[in-house]
Amino acid sequence: MAHPLVPQIIDLATPVAEELGLEVVGVVFHTNQSPPVLRVDIRNPEQDTGLNDCERMSRALEASLDAAQIVPDAYVLEVSSPGISRQLVTDREFISFKGFPVIISTSPPYDGQLEWTGQLIRRDETALYLNQKGRVVEIPRSLITKVQLDERR
Numbered sequence: 001m002a003h004p005l006v007p008q009i010i011d012l013a014t015p016v017a018e019e020l021g022l023e024v025v026g027v028v029f030h031t032n033q034s035p036p037v038l039r040v041d042i043r044n045p046e047q048d049t050g051l052n053d054c055e056r057m058s059r060a061l062e063a064s065l066d067a068a069q070i071v072p073d074a075y076v077l078e079v080s081s082p083g084i085s086r087q088l089v090t091d092r093e094f095i096s097f098k099g100f101p102v103i104i105s106t107s108p109p110y111d112g113q114l115e116w117t118g119q120l121i122r123r124d125e126t127a128l129y130l131n132q133k134g135r136v137v138e139i140p141r142s143l144i145t146k147v148q149l150d151e152r153r
Helices: 006-019 051-068 091-096
Strands: 023-030 037-043 076-080 101-110 113-123 127-132 135-140 144-149
Touching (some): 006 023, 006 051, 037 051
Antiparallel strands (some): 101 113, 101 144
């Protein structure tokens, strides 16, 4: 379960990221560590997310968090890029990674398979379309539990 402060942190971090031309793709607050670690994952939609992007976001977000006083005690702020081994969630990600190899997990199995691999064609309201060696496979979205980039290929 997400920490109760996460939605407030996302609300604060999103406009900060947008001002820098970045996107917030995830926030996790690890309170089981001492001091707690607030991790914010960002993405640069224009190019590969670099150390400079993380540094700019870290400085800007730190100032905003301090001013808002959302986090009451000492904490460590980590700003990073989620990397390529991640799940695709937003419409924008499905558009950005069109043509990339993906792994799709379904539950219950679809057409006798729990896992599908191929090139991502597109996603619409009802299905996800996959290219498997020139053959188009249409997988109902209602059965899809996870879509992630396939690093094996």
